[in-house]
Amino acid sequence: MLLAVDGVTFDIADGEFVAIVGPSGCGKTTFLNAVDGLLPLTSGTLTLNGKQIDRPGHDRAMVFQQPSLLPWRTVLGNVMYGVEMLRIPKDEALTRAKRFVELVGLGGFVESYPLELSGGMQQRANLARALAVDPEVLLLDEPFAALDAQTRETMQQELLRIWNETRKTAVFITHDIVEAVYLADRVVVFTARPGRVKEIVTIDIPRPRDLRVKRHPRFVEIETRIWESIREEAARDALAASA
Amino acid sequence: MEEPIKYDSLPNFPGEIATADMGPTRVPRDSAVRTTPLPPQTWLRRHEALLIGTVAVAAFFVAWQGVASARIWSRLFLPGPVDVWEAFVELVKDGELAIDIAISGQEFVIGYALAALVGIPFGLLLGWYPRLRFAFDPFITFFYATPRIVLIPLFIIWLGIGIESKIAVIYLGAVFAILINTIAGVRSLDTSLLRVARSFGASDRQIFRTIALPGSVPFILTGLRLGVGHALIGVVVAEYVAAQHGIGRMMMIAGSTFQSSKVFAGLFLIAAAGLLLTYGLQRLERHFDAWRPQR
Numbered sequence: 001m002l003l004a005v006d007g008v009t010f011d012i013a014d015g016e017f018v019a020i021v022g023p024s025g026c027g028k029t030t031f032l033n034a035v036d037g038l039l040p041l042t043s044g045t046l047t048l049n050g051k052q053i054d055r056p057g058h059d060r061a062m063v064f065q066q067p068s069l070l071p072w073r074t075v076l077g078n079v080m081y082g083v084e085m086l087r088i089p090k091d092e093a094l095t096r097a098k099r100f101v102e103l104v105g106l107g108g109f110v111e112s113y114p115l116e117l118s119g120g121m122q123q124r125a126n127l128a129r130a131l132a133v134d135p136e137v138l139l140l141d142e143p144f145a146a147l148d149a150q151t152r153e154t155m156q157q158e159l160l161r162i163w164n165e166t167r168k169t170a171v172f173i174t175h176d177i178v179e180a181v182y183l184a185d186r187v188v189v190f191t192a193r194p195g196r197v198k199e200i201v202t203i204d205i206p207r208p209r210d211l212r213v214k215r216h217p218r219f220v221e222i223e224t225r226i227w228e229s230i231r232e233e234a235a236r237d238a239l240a241a242s243a
Numbered sequence: 244m245e246e247p248i249k250y251d252s253l254p255n256f257p258g259e260i261a262t263a264d265m266g267p268t269r270v271p272r273d274s275a276v277r278t279t280p281l282p283p284q285t286w287l288r289r290h291e292a293l294l295i296g297t298v299a300v301a302a303f304f305v306a307w308q309g310v311a312s313a314r315i316w317s318r319l320f321l322p323g324p325v326d327v328w329e330a331f332v333e334l335v336k337d338g339e340l341a342i343d344i345a346i347s348g349q350e351f352v353i354g355y356a357l358a359a360l361v362g363i364p365f366g367l368l369l370g371w372y373p374r375l376r377f378a379f380d381p382f383i384t385f386f387y388a389t390p391r392i393v394l395i396p397l398f399i400i401w402l403g404i405g406i407e408s409k410i411a412v413i414y415l416g417a418v419f420a421i422l423i424n425t426i427a428g429v430r431s432l433d434t435s436l437l438r439v440a441r442s443f444g445a446s447d448r449q450i451f452r453t454i455a456l457p458g459s460v461p462f463i464l465t466g467l468r469l470g471v472g473h474a475l476i477g478v479v480v481a482e483y484v485a486a487q488h489g490i491g492r493m494m495m496i497a498g499s500t501f502q503s504s505k506v507f508a509g510l511f512l513i514a515a516a517g518l519l520l521t522y523g524l525q526r527l528e529r530h531f532d533a534w535r536p537q538r
Contacts, residue, residue, distance in 0.1 A: 036442055055444075062442045068435040072457045072531075081453070082443040133443065 008044075008197055010188060012137075012169060019172040019180035021226065022190030022198075023234040028173045029065075031195065032141050035171065036062050048137065058086060061130035063140040067122035069114035075125050076101055076110045082133040100128040103162060120151040127159070131166060138163075140172040144179065156182055157211055164208065177226050178214060181205075189229050192237030201226055322504040327511070330504035339493065344512070346488040347478050350406050351516075354413025355474045361414075362421030362470070363463055369422070370429025371455060387423060391415040392480045404485040413477035417470035424469065428462025429455055461531045468524040475517050 008031060012018050020028050033039045035046055037056040046053040048060070061082060069078045076094075079101050083093040101110055104124040114122055123143055130138055140159075144152040156179055163170060163183075174180050180187045181203055189198040203222060205213060213219055287294070304324050311323025318326060334340040369376040391412065398408040432455060440450045482491025490509050497505035 038438065038442060056442050058444055062439075064435065064439065064442075066435050068433075068439045070436060070439075070454070070457070072460075081439070084453075085443050085445055085449065 008190075008195065010197055010200060012171065014136075015167050015169055016186065017163060017170045017172065017184045018186050018188060019174060019184035020188045020190060021174060021177055021180045021230060022195060023192050023230055023237055024175060025237075026190045026193050026233070027195035028175075028190060029141055031190075032062075032139050032171065032173050035137075036060055036139055058133055059136045060139055061133045061135035061137075063123075063127050063130045063138065063143045065142045065145060067114065067119070067126045069122055069125055069129075071114055074111050074113055075106055075117070078114065078125050079128045079132050082129050086133065096134075097128075097132050100132040101125075103131070103165065104128040105158065118151075119147050120155055123147065123155060124158070127162070131162070131168070136169060138168040138170045140170060142173050142175065145174070145176070152176075152179070153211055159183065160207075160209065177223050177230070181219060181223050181226065182209060182211075182214060187226060189226060190233075192233045192240070198229060198233065319501045319503055322507060326504040327507040330502070331508040331511075334493075334505065334508060342488055343490050343493045346406065347482070347490040350409040350413055350481075350489065351474055351478050353406075354410040354477065355417050355470065357410070357414045358417035358421055358470060358474065359467060362418045362466065363425050366422045366425025366463075366466070367429055367451075367455065367459065370426040370459070371451065376426065383419065383422065386415070387419045391419075392477070395481055395484045398481075399485055404487065409478065409481040409486065409489070412481040413474045416473035416477035420469040420473050421463070421466040424462045424466025425459060428459030428466075431462070432458045461528060464524055464528045464531060468521055468528065471517060471520045471524065475513055479513060 020031070022028055030039065034041055035053065037053050037060065040054070053060075070081065073081070076097055079097040080093060083097055086093070088096075098110070101107060104127055106121060106124050106128065109117065109121065114125065117125070126143065127140075144155050147155060160183060172180070172183055177187075184203055187201045187203060189201065190196065191198045201222060205216070205219060205222075308323045308325060311318075311321055311326070315321075322330070331340075369379055394415065395408070395412055398411045402408040402411060436454050436458065437450065440454050445453065478489070479491040479494070482489040483495045486492040490512055494506050494509035497503075497509070
């Protein structure tokens, strides 16, 4: 058995946007899967509003790294997928799905199939599917990692716009420090495997933020600090691997 | 505030770069780069595959007729396309052919439908429950590896020489192709989709209905298409052995009485049936191809 994550302790406030960064292979995704309830915990507890997490539930929804859309369903059908599991009346589910398709900017592609969409649009649908469940916590597993640089920035901006409208508690996994600092209220830095919390950096950059904030000296300062922190971990990990 | 770079004031780069061997390469500033548009595809180009194929088939029939008309071998031995056509017309006029087609068709439809009705649900089940699959795998492997027509004598003992024994052979022929492909379809489901379903709190039944079933459709169609071939072999071979009516029996009798033209007529009938069914299922398959897991 591999110990992926160990001794991760931190609290996330309601409506907060937390990003988790760390050297690759540090167990970020494992941690997120555990929060989603897809992976059983060996020890320790994960609680949401005081309730222990042991299986997937409608209070959490995941935006996956790969769009993972059902190729035989239209955009609307895909966004409906999570909502269908909620056992709410069909017409209510439909209105809700439509609202979120609209919110993520896919209003013109309701009847399109995933394979007809670009990578960025597929991730929009992926996001809408999670939001439509109306979860208390939105879990995002490197959702923009596979996108090209321009699309990624557009999607970051879009995510902030959408998050601003829904104000969901969000846990965002990424290996992109700039992305983490741009999006989050707090950035949690994981150590090399087994992942522990190395430090938690509060991002004191006011919202609303637009992409130009990435060039601000304060932004660069925070980014550099986190970069140093991760570099240290990566070096330690490389040393451990060669030993 | 820094002075913005004035691109116009820069030397005409790379136009001014000159080497000793080559004269200066000058790219005029006002020359927009244009590409030549591709020539429009002609009708001939677009239907190339179909045209060449048709011509090849036509050439084959002409050559066949030529060889047959030369009468190097007797008509009993090698009939030409014209003889085959005449035999076909004669069979139609007799009224024999209609009965044979009806009987063979009936056998095929019942046997094939049974194979689909059993193969698809059972395949879904075996694909979904590994332990059930472990139990049935040896039997499936045994039957799939064995030519099932060797069972014809047994079926005749058990079911007689009527259509029942033929249906059994056709059924056994088609069912394994459908079964094995359906199992493969369920087993090759995109794991990321299963994760999505579980993450959204889908029950096992919901996962089956929303992911496993639609996700297996392309593979089921492949199984159905391959099953057509097996079923048609079943029709002909089972009737060869012992039957009262049917295309296979007609061909068998024609063969043993040196009516080669009729054998060819039967051959083309079976081939036409196979081509038509396979073509239809292939069209359907292509339609659902996008559903196959992308790797």
